[in-house]
Every structure is written in structure tokens, then in C-alpha cells.
């Protein structure tokens with residue numbers, strides 16, 4: 701699904717309705733995150749549907765080091781030769797040298813809303829089903845530019861969590877700072893490692909001029925994105 705010019709949303713049911721974004725800036729292709737499956741096939745077939753070859757993928761940028769977003773990384777790196785970039789604080793997890801930080805074991809209330817995310821709490825705490833490890837090529841941080849994107853350090857969900865902004869498209873890629881599955885929220889509450897940082901990150905993202913928001917879990921926000929972003933920042937501030 702093309703949610704803005706050259707912004708293609710790719711999702712799958714596994715990994716918590718995880719989403720990745722394939723960007724075509726008219727020159728090169730960039731992908732944000734790599735979905736859950738370890739073969740990268742959904743992303744490769746999207747590249748070919750756009751009339752491109754795997755070698756046209758120049759950048760793989762990662763929002764953070766959680767399993768759902770890293771599945772296809774090693775395969776895509778091998779098949780495309782793209783440069784892999786992430787925040788340096790997530791690099792050891794992505795490279796398979798250590799586990800992601802544990803989260804609470806407690807089930808978030810209301811339970812009827814949040815129970816679908818509980819397997820991911822168990823998964824991150826127990827280290828289930830590791831992703832195929834892949835070292836990053838480049839450590840990026842706030843203020844860097846990569847492909848068409850501005851890099852925004854948006855910690856809270858994890859220390860090196862990044863958001864990305866494509867100003868010409870007014871497109872924000874919020875990673876797991878915002879979710880629309882199982883409900884629209886400023887992230888999965890149980891995964892909010894540092895609530896103070898998370899609030900500050902949401903507040904900062906709310907200052908951007910947006911028309912679409914790609915999120916880590918659930919469908920992108922394509923209607924009333926600016927208003928929803930303000931509402932989510934207020935919700936984070938009140939939580």
C-alpha cells in the first residue's frame with residue numbers, strides 16, 4: 701500500500717501486525733525495519749513489484765533492536781548489499797551479542813485490550829526465537845540524514861530507539877513509540893522502558909508537520925495524522 705508518494709507500507713500478521721516501510725525517493729530505495737519473517741521475501745517482492753532489483757535497495761535503517769523488526773535483516777543484507785544503520789546503543793542486540801532489555805512480566809490493563817501483546821513480553825524476557833544476527837554498518841543518531849530521511853533519537857521504548865522523518869512527504873516513521881495494534885496508543889505500555897524519555901520523545905515528535913505516520917505495530921495512520929499525533933502526545937503526558 702502506497703500511503704504517500706514513494707512510501708510503501710508492508711505488514712504481516714506475525715510479530716504483532718509488524719510493519720516495515722519501503723521508500724522510493726526517485727533515485728534509490730530505503731527500507732525502514734525488516735518485518736518478522738527471516739527470508740525478507742515480502743520486502744524483496746515489494747522491491748520487484750516497483751520494477752527494481754534487490755541491488756537498488758541502498759539503505760536498511762532500523763528503529764530498534766526488537767525481534768519483530770529484525771527478522772529479514774540478515775537475508776536482506778546478504779541479497780542486496782545495502783548499508784545497515786541503527787543507533788549505536790542497539791547495535792550489540794542487532795548483532796546477536798546480547799538480548800534486548802527485559803520488560804515487566806505484568807499483563808497491562810485493561811487485559812481485554814492488551815492480552816495480544818503478552819506473548820511479546822514473554823518473548824523478549826525469555827529470548828524466544830532469536831533473529832538471524834547481522835552487524836550494523838553505520839551507527840546513526842539524532843540529526844543525521846540517511847537516504848531521504850532525518851534521524852530522530854526517540855528513546856523510551858528502548859535506549860537507542862529511532863524515529864525517521866521524510867520532510868518532503870510529511871511522513872513520520874515512529875517505530876514502536878506509537879502503535880495502532882491492538883489499539884491506537886503511545887506504544888505498548890509494558891514495553892515502555894523509560895516513561896520519562898518516552899514522554900519527551902512523543903512531545904518532540906508532536907512538533908513535526910505530518911500527513912502520514914507509519915508505526916511499528918498496526919496499520920499506518922493516514923487520516924487526521926496531525927491531530928492523532930497531538931492526542932497521542934497528550935496521552936503519553938498523562939500516563
Ligand SMILES: [Zn+2]
Nearest residue numbers: 764766857876
Ligand atoms: Zn519494540
Ligand SMILES: [Zn+2]
Nearest residue numbers: 766768876916
Ligand atoms: Zn515492535
